[in-house]
Amino acid sequence: MAGCGGGAITGSAGAGGRGGDGAGGQDCNGSAALCAKRLDQVVFPGTHNSFAAADEPGWYFASQRHGIGRQLDDGIRALLIDVHYGVTAPNGVVRTDFAAEGADANKVVAAVPPRARRLAERLAGPLGAGMPAGKPRPYLCHTLCELGAEPLGQELDVIADFLDSHPGTFLIVIVEDYVPPASIAAAFRAAGLAQVAARLPRRGAQPTLGALLGRGKRLAVFSEKAGGEPSWYMPAFDHIQVTPLGANRPDQLSCARFRGQPDSPLLLVNHWIPPFPPSPRLNRLIGKAPFLRHRLRTCMRDRGFEGAIVAVDFYERTAVVRVAHEFNRGQWP
Numbered sequence: 001m002a003g004c005g006g007g008a009i010t011g012s013a014g015a016g017g018r019g020g021d022g023a024g025g026q027d028c029n030g031s032a033a034l035c036a037k038r039l040d041q042v043v044f045p046g047t048h049n050s051f052a053a054a055d056e057p058g059w060y061f062a063s064q065r066h067g068i069g070r071q072l073d074d075g076i077r078a079l080l081i082d083v084h085y086g087v088t089a090p091n092g093v094v095r096t097d098f099a100a101e102g103a104d105a106n107k108v109v110a111a112v113p114p115r116a117r118r119l120a121e122r123l124a125g126p127l128g129a130g131m132p133a134g135k136p137r138p139y140l141c142h143t144l145c146e147l148g149a150e151p152l153g154q155e156l157d158v159i160a161d162f163l164d165s166h167p168g169t170f171l172i173v174i175v176e177d178y179v180p181p182a183s184i185a186a187a188f189r190a191a192g193l194a195q196v197a198a199r200l201p202r203r204g205a206q207p208t209l210g211a212l213l214g215r216g217k218r219l220a221v222f223s224e225k226a227g228g229e230p231s232w233y234m235p236a237f238d239h240i241q242v243t244p245l246g247a248n249r250p251d252q253l254s255c256a257r258f259r260g261q262p263d264s265p266l267l268l269v270n271h272w273i274p275p276f277p278p279s280p281r282l283n284r285l286i287g288k289a290p291f292l293r294h295r296l297r298t299c300m301r302d303r304g305f306e307g308a309i310v311a312v313d314f315y316e317r318t319a320v321v322r323v324a325h326e327f328n329r330g331q332w333p
Contacts, residue, residue, distance in 0.1 A: 034209050040306065046076060052140075077169070081155075083139070156188060175236075197220070222236035238264060240267070241257050242258050269310045271311060296323065
C-alpha cells in the first residue's frame, strides 16, 4: 500500500487470530469488528508497484522505499505487482524476454519514457536484442526488467511467510500479468499460496473477512489480463472497478470508473502521481491524511461503496495505513 503512515495499526491478528466472526477474542486484520465486515466493506491500504523498492539493490525509478516484507509489517494489506519474463545476463542484469511474452519489443520500447529507455540500454544494451541464453523465468518488473527485477517466487515466499505468522490476516494481490496463467499459478503453488487463495463471487454480496479466514482463505488474487484459470486466479475487472490512471497533478485525480464493470463488487482507488518518474514529494502531498480521507470518502460515496482498496506510491510518506484504520473503525471525519 510505517513512518507517517502510522505503523501497523490495521495490523495482523497475531498468532492467536483464527478469523471467525469476532467472538472469543478472534480478530481479522487486527480488529474483531472487521470479522463481520464483508470484503467490500473493508478499506485495504495498498501499494502500487509494490515490488519496486529503493531500499533494495538494482531498482531504478522505484515507486516504494521499502520491500514487500516491510510493507506487510507496516500494515499494507494490498499489493499491486507486475509479472514479466526475464533472463539473467552474465553481468547480473535481468533482461526482459519480450519474445517469451509474445510482445512486440519495438512497440513496448517506444512506449517507455526516453529517460528510462536510455538508462536500460546503458545497463544492458539494445532492448529486445542480444538476449542471453537461458530459460525465461517470471520476475517482478515494471515494463523493463533491466531497471529492476525480483524473482516472483522469492517475493511470494515473503508473502507466504507473513501469512503463516499472521493467520488472522487477509491480503489482496492484483497482478498485471505479462506471462501465462500457468506460470503464475505454478509460482503461487510452489509458495504454498494457492491453497489459501479464495474464489470470490463475481457479483453481489462478498463473504465476510471472518468467513474467509474461518475457511483458511487468507488471500485474494486477481489478474488484470488472463485470469480465470485456476478459479482462484480471478479476472480483476470482473471483480474490481478501478479509478483512472495518469494524473500528473492532485486536481486531476478522479473517482470515475476507468476499468471494471458497473456492478463489479470491489473498488480500487488509484492514488498516486505522476505516472513517471515516481515523485516522493508529490505523493507525500496527496498522501496527507486530510487529502486522502477526502478523496477516499468522495470515491466511496460517489460510487456507492462502503470499502475500497487504496493504492499509493511511497506509502511510508503517506497516511494510508492510518486512514484505512480510521475508516475500518467507522471514523468518517
